[in-house]
Amino acid sequence: MEGTSQGGQAARAPAMTDVARLAGVSHQTVSRVLNGHPNVREQTRLRVRAAIEELGYRPNRAARTLVTGRSQLLGVVAPNSTLFGPASLLAAFELAAGAAGFSVSVRRVRVLDQPSIAAAVEHHRDQRVAGIVVIAPTASANEALAGVPAEVPVVTVDGDPERSAALVTVDQEAGAYAATRHLLAAGHRTVWHVSGPSDWLDAAGRVRGWQRALEEAGAEVPPVTPADWSAAAGHRAGQMLARMPEVTAVFAANDHLALGVLRALNERGRPVPAEVSVVGFDDVPEAAYFTPPLTTVRPDFDQVATETLNLLLKRITGGESGPVRRILTPVLVERESVTAPPR
Amino acid sequence: MEGTSQGGQAARAPAMTDVARLAGVSHQTVSRVLNGHPNVREQTRLRVRAAIEELGYRPNRAARTLVTGRSQLLGVVAPNSTLFGPASLLAAFELAAGAAGFSVSVRRVRVLDQPSIAAAVEHHRDQRVAGIVVIAPTASANEALAGVPAEVPVVTVDGDPERSAALVTVDQEAGAYAATRHLLAAGHRTVWHVSGPSDWLDAAGRVRGWQRALEEAGAEVPPVTPADWSAAAGHRAGQMLARMPEVTAVFAANDHLALGVLRALNERGRPVPAEVSVVGFDDVPEAAYFTPPLTTVRPDFDQVATETLNLLLKRITGGESGPVRRILTPVLVERESVTAPPR
DNA sequence: GGTCCGAAGGTGAGCGCTAACATAGCCCAC
DNA sequence: GTGGGCTATGTTAGCGCTCACCTTCGGACC
Structure with missing residues (x-):
């Protein structure tokens, strides 16, 4: 030796x-x-x-980042939730970004207010991320985006079409419209709505679609039953609705709310769909196994994720910067929770 | 001018x-x-x-990383799933890490095999991450960890206690044991089990706990009904079980499987819990609104996340490197899906 | 009054890479 | 056969930080 x-x-x-x-x-x-x-x-x-x-x-990526001023990192700002929509979106985005050679740095925000979002965005900018995705489902979250310099590539998901420069979202209004029309077409005189939190843009869009469908059909527009996104809130809302004999059709703003509604109706002896028809939104994988299997509206979260990535990459490389928006239309999935109202 | x-x-x-x-x-x-x-x-x-x-x-973080050889980035390797457990864990981890001043870079793997996990870990090492968390719920995923040099701080979640140097996990066996005991205590002669995918360590642990409870009680150990984690698989399994009159108690490896089982029993006219009792695992937020509300086992994913972060930070700073393991015991949550067997 | 020491701050090198420019060799046209 | 324009490669200068070392200065102590 x-x-x-x-x-x-x-x-x-x-x-x-x-x-x-x-x-x-x-x-x-x-x-x-x-x-x-x-x-x-x-x-x-x-x-x-x-x-x-x-x-x-x-x-050594750090050395490259230092000299180029750009990393192979994409920043995501996401709400601290395990809601099905954001969670699937995030997973799909991470997978697609990884395949495209990018890492994804996720920053969770506890509340979706202006300062929190702005801080999260700044944090990403500190890391010299190549681009940022903001899952900004509330109006106040969108306000935070106004302060971001234009040279930072940002794409908003579930954001405000009126504000964001680049946006990918699901056409909530069209989905809600389809759900409501479906119930109306089954013969119901009107449709009640259990809504998501009022500050969420998604929730607001679903309310609009529901309302438009009713108005176009000349149906009465009953008061919205407000809730958050949880089954617990759906259950509370359902307990109200179950007491009212004239309620024969309910459109819940998501599947978990619908589950709570289903449960409440069941408890009060109002069989679904025989007496009351219910439609949800999201098509969580379990929706087909609710009692009864839930008719719902399915957005394509994978597609939202890939569109978001494509749009972001285009901004990063091409520097294309017009107010691009991609709005994806969800589809109605018919199962067994809807039928004609009791005669 | x-x-x-x-x-x-x-x-x-x-x-x-x-x-x-x-x-x-x-x-x-x-x-x-x-x-x-x-x-x-x-x-x-x-x-x-x-x-x-x-x-x-x-x-400029890149400059700092270049010179110190360490970034303020934590890498996570996670399966490409939206299962409730991993998703809540991830969200909680990202939140906690953010609060501790770290960014979290997530790398999703499509399949949990050895090469995929190894590649994801290498990817993180390229980024000079300060530490890595591997959500490695299968045996083959754990094998990939053997190749990682000891100087890289790695903590495994849901990993193999026999292999990993640092590990945080839920005591699957204890949870399953508690669930099975609970059914036995209600008077059932034995308990049938719908299991998760056999290559998942979690699933295997739950099988062990179930089996141990039966054996200790001197009860017959019926064959395991194999499934994946989906409600659809639960439904298929439930259709089998529903045909067998002697089945009065089912322990499903997670809540979504339980939902499918519930649905199948319902379709076959076997009321729960009057004829068949069912227990799940995970306590998804909706479990309280299933029909009937589901008795289940609740792991504390937030705590898993914070323990994981603490352990990782300790390895990063202190260099503590013994084979530490934190095993958290889940608790049984009693609802309405369990009662005494029909006499 | 000299010595030593610690606090406060400065200097220079270099982490590993890319960008810009310089250079060497080659082929081709005229 | 000589200039021009390729292509293939080398050289140099940083990117913005931290680390190791150096300097200065004001006391405490004998």
Whole structure:
């Protein structure tokens, strides 16, 4: 055992110069190979690749970020919830971004108010993220976006079409309209609505669609039953509605609310759909196994995620910056919770 | 308008030297203030702070990462699912990490096999993350962890207690044991089990707990009904069980399976709990509104998240590296889906 | 009054990479 | 055969920070 240098050192990870030395080229050529530049001879490229392999070299992203001012990181600002919509959206986005070679840094905000969102966005900017996605389902969250400099690529999901420069969202109004029409078409004179939290844009859109459908049909517009997104709130709302004999059709702003409504109706001996028809929104995977299986409205969250990523990448690279919006229409999924009203 | 320098430039973001110049100190002193070093006069500190404020200076994390070799980023490897457990865990972890001043980079893996997990871990290492959390609910996912060098702080969640160096998990076996005991205590002669996917450690643990409870009670151990985690699979399993008159008690490996079972029993005219009692696992927020409200087992995902963060931070800073494990015991939540068997 | 010490702050190098420019070699046209 | 324009590669200068080391200065102590 000779006392060579390989002994005690903490074996610093190999850097570009190490690869260069082994391959007998300059570090710049290594950089060119790594970044797929043209003007590198095939033979050289192979030599560099081999050296990279041999040393187990991995480029240091921090160094690259420092010099370019841009990281391969995408920032996401998301509400601290496990609601099905945001959760599936996030998972799909993370998967798609990963496939596109980006990492996703998620910042959760406890409340969706202006300062919290702004702070989360600033945090991402500190990290030199390449772009930011803001899941901004409330009006106040959208206000926070006004303060972001235009050179930062931002895409809003579930945001305010009136405000955001780039936006991907589900057409809540169309979904609610379809749900309400469906109930009306089954013969109900009107449809009651259990809504989501009033400061959520999604909830507001669903109220609008419901109301428009009723008005167009010349049906009475009953008062909205306010709730949050939980089954518990749906249950409370359902207990009210179950007491009123004239209620024969309910459109709940999401499936969990609908579940609570279903439960309350069941408890009060009002069978669904025989006496009361119910429609939800979201099509959570369990909706088909509710009692009865729930007719609901399905947004395509995967598509929202991929559209969001595409839009963001376009802004990052192309610098396209017009007020683009992608609004995806959800589809009605018919199951067994809707039928004609009792005669 | 004098032709001064403030005109056309793209206004490079202020760096440490800019702050230093304005405050009349060296860049090093600015660094000391930023990092809370001692040996800075209060007056100087204030001057620097003011300069930072005035310029709107924000430190460049990439530069810091480059020189220190460590970022303020935590990497998470998570399965591509919207299952309630992982989703709540992730949300809680992101929130807690954010509060501790860390960003969280999430890498989703489509399948939980060895190469996928290994690739995701490597990806995080490329980013020089300070630590990594691996949500590794399958045996093969755990194998991938063997290849990770010991100097990288890694904490496993839902991993294999036999393998992982640092681990936080829920005591699946204890939860399943409690659920099964509860059914037995209600008077059932035995309990049938609808299990999760067999390669999931969680599922295996629940099978063990169920089996142990039966064996200890001297009850017959019926064959496991295999399923995945979905309500659809629960429904299929339930259709089998509903046909067998001797089935009076079912323990489902999670609440969504239980929902499917409930639905199947209902369809076959076997009322729950009058004829068949059912217990779930997870306590999803909707479980209280199933028909009937579901008795289930509740793990504390928030606590799993905070324990995971604490453990990870301890490894990052302290370098503590023994095979620490935190195993949290879930609690049984009694509702209305369990009663004595029909006589 | 000299010595030592610690507090407060400065200086210079370098982390690993990319961008911009410089250079060498080659082929082709005239 | 010489200039021009390629292509392939090297050289140099930072990006914005932290680390290791150095300097200065004001006392405490004998």
